[in-house]
Amino acid sequence: MGSPYGLELVENCLICKLRTDSFFxxxxxxxxxxxxxxxxxxxxxAGAVLFVEGQSPRGIYMLCKGRVKLSTTSSDGKxxxxxxxxPGEVLGLHATVSNTPYEITAExxxxxxxxxxxxxxxxxxxxxxxxxxxxxxxxxxxxxQSAYQQIRSLGLSHSAPERLARLLLEWSxxxxxxxxxxxxxxxxxxxxxxxxxxxxxxxxxxxxxxxxKKQIAVLKGSTLMIRNKPAxxxxxxx
Amino acid sequence: MGSPYGLELVENCLICKLRTDSFFxxxxxxxxxxxxxxxxxxxxxAGAVLFVEGQSPRGIYMLCKGRVKLSTTSSDGKxxxxxxxxPGEVLGLHATVSNTPYEITAExxxxxxxxxxxxxxxxxxxxxxxxxxxxxxxxxxxxxQSAYQQIRSLGLSHSAPERLARLLLEWSxxxxxxxxxxxxxxxxxxxxxxxxxxxxxxxxxxxxxxxxKKQIAVLKGSTLMIRNKPAxxxxxxx
DNA sequence: TCCTGAAAGTGACTTATATCACATTCCGCT
DNA sequence: AGCGGAATGTGATATAAGTCACTTTCAGGA
Numbered sequence: 149m150g151s152p153y154g155l156e157l158v159e160n161c162l163i164c165k166l167r168t169d170s171f172f173x174x175x176x177x178x179x180x181x182x183x184x185x186x187x188x189x190x191x192x193x194a195g196a197v198l199f200v201e202g203q204s205p206r207g208i209y210m211l212c213k214g215r216v217k218l219s220t221t222s223s224d225g226k227x228x229x230x231x232x233x234x235p236g237e238v239l240g241l242h243a244t245v246s247n248t249p250y251e252i253t254a255e256x257x258x259x260x261x262x263x264x265x266x267x268x269x270x271x272x273x274x275x276x277x278x279x280x281x282x283x284x285x286x287x288x289x290x291x292x293q294s295a296y297q298q299i300r301s302l303g304l305s306h307s308a309p310e311r312l313a314r315l316l317l318e319w320s321x322x323x324x325x326x327x328x329x330x331x332x333x334x335x336x337x338x339x340x341x342x343x344x345x346x347x348x349x350x351x352x353x354x355x356x357x358x359x360x361k362k363q364i365a366v367l368k369g370s371t372l373m374i375r376n377k378p379a380x381x382x383x384x385x386x
Numbered sequence: 387m388g389s390p391y392g393l394e395l396v397e398n399c400l401i402c403k404l405r406t407d408s409f410f411x412x413x414x415x416x417x418x419x420x421x422x423x424x425x426x427x428x429x430x431x432a433g434a435v436l437f438v439e440g441q442s443p444r445g446i447y448m449l450c451k452g453r454v455k456l457s458t459t460s461s462d463g464k465x466x467x468x469x470x471x472x473p474g475e476v477l478g479l480h481a482t483v484s485n486t487p488y489e490i491t492a493e494x495x496x497x498x499x500x501x502x503x504x505x506x507x508x509x510x511x512x513x514x515x516x517x518x519x520x521x522x523x524x525x526x527x528x529x530x531q532s533a534y535q536q537i538r539s540l541g542l543s544h545s546a547p548e549r550l551a552r553l554l555l556e557w558s559x560x561x562x563x564x565x566x567x568x569x570x571x572x573x574x575x576x577x578x579x580x581x582x583x584x585x586x587x588x589x590x591x592x593x594x595x596x597x598x599k600k601q602i603a604v605l606k607g608s609t610l611m612i613r614n615k616p617a618x619x620x621x622x623x624x
Numbered sequence: 625t626c627c628t629g630a631a632a633g634t635g636a637c638t639t640a641t642a643t644c645a646c647a648t649t650c651c652g653c654t
Numbered sequence: 655a656g657c658g659g660a661a662t663g664t665g666a667t668a669t670a671a672g673t674c675a676c677t678t679t680c681a682g683g684a
Contacts, residue, residue, distance in 0.1 A: 220534070222542040223623045230537065242527035245520075251534050274520060281519040282483075282512060288526035289480035295533035296458070296489050299468065302540040303584035304460040306642090307670070337631065346541035348672055353633055369680090385461045544672090545640070575661065586642055591663060607650090 205243035214260030311345040313383035443481035452498030551621035
């Protein structure tokens with residue numbers, strides 16, 4: 149089988165150690181076996197483009213391992229990052245279900261393992277397995293929710309510091325803290341952070357410098373330390 | 387039965403003249419009959435609040451007649467309108483499917499007829515009727531798409547005129563034109579338009595005045611006339 | 625070890641637009 | 655008709671943040 153891009157491929161969902169409790173991974177055995185029959189497992193290197201906005205949907209990808217960046221780009225080249233997809237999540241679901249062109253671009257940020265399912269196979273699978281269909285609906289609900297959250301952040305906030313604070317708080321969710329604060333791994337450049345909160349790279353750098361000066365949060369390398377969470381919460385007006 | 391708020395209530399989906407081809411209305415007979423059994427038909431006056439953000443979902447509403455405004459409000463009172471819901475569409479679907487609090491507020495803009503379905507009834511219905519579940523998924527896909535579109539508009543555009551032009555073009559979709567341009571009915575105030583594109587009321591007024599001066603588009607009362615569509619398209623950078 | 629390209633940091637300048645403070649017009653009601 | 659509250663129109667002002675043009679720092683490869 150080999151291990152392309154330094155990944156150990158896991159071919160069988162039923163015995164997969166990467167399985168999370170989320171979405172399709174958590175399907176009951178019968179449905180999972182049917183899923184098993186129609187999926188293709190593949191590995192991608194970092195920086196691979198899975199699909200591009202405007203393309204008509206070939207099917208869905210479910211992410212087993214790695215991170216995938218979802219983004220849109222305007223005609224003048226400005227990019228907005230919609231989401232960093234985590235293992236266990238599905239890509240291209242809405243385009244596939246509604247058979248409309250992908251309106252977002254998916255690009256792997258690091259070597260990834262993915263399962264691909266062709267559109268027709270997937271739709272048939274949903275029709276035959278009510279539990280899977282319900283899970284798909286749940287997955288779409290979550291996508292909607294995170295989209296609405298981003299709309300709130302972009303449309304209702306008054307300033308870049310506010311949006312950045314909101315993002316940091318989002319990242320800090322479910323992380324533990326010690327006496328020095330909470331330590332979070334982020335593998336994003338200032339540029340990418342700027343593209344998430346819809347501002348310029350320079351503004352992110354400056355705002356982060358300001359947060360550091362005020363002892364609110366420090367981003368050094370890929371480690372984020374949140375020193376004063378209440379201050380962040382005040383910034384978002386919570 | 388009576389006709390509250392000047393509406394003629396239609397109690398039976400099977401013989402309903404309001405039916406559109408979209409979503410649940412378009413279900414095959416068997417599923418529609420099951421739907422019929424669990425729904426409650428009700429009428430609401432203009433300005434009624436169906437649900438508020440933060441509330442846990444009681445169930446879904448499907449809109450038969452009227453318009454409903456979906457919005458979110460920030461802690462400082464700023465409001466952002468996410469969508470104006472048209473007849474045939476469903477409200478509160480994602481919250482109900484994923485059983486998380488509504489993150490948006492729904493308010494009727496005019497007298498409305500709605501079908502309400504309790505959460506448990508609805509979920510059971512989806513489990514038993516694969517075709518309905520698939521339609522629910524499709525509906526959620528559309529919601530995602532329109533959310534992504536709004537994210538694009540808010541995050542990637544450089545100016546208020548650009549966002550306003552984008553909105554006008556969106557409204558003009560599927561409308562016919564005569565020699566004077568295209569005539570579109572909009573029942574929104576400048577304030578509400580501002581809340582859709584995430585800007586201030588004054589900016590909308592000024593931008594609209596500018597469009598009028600440049601013979602691009604004229605909004606008078608509730609009638610919008612688009613005189614120069616190519617100019618709008620240039621503004622959005624298409 | 626040095627090299628090199630990417631990322632981060634910083635100053636100066638410009639501009640769109642939020643905000644405040646009004647004047648004016650419109651529309652539904654009695 | 656005419657009243658009153660909402661919706662619009664408009665000016666003046668302040669400011670956040672985009673943009674440009676650099677320098678400095680960093681990390682990974684030869």
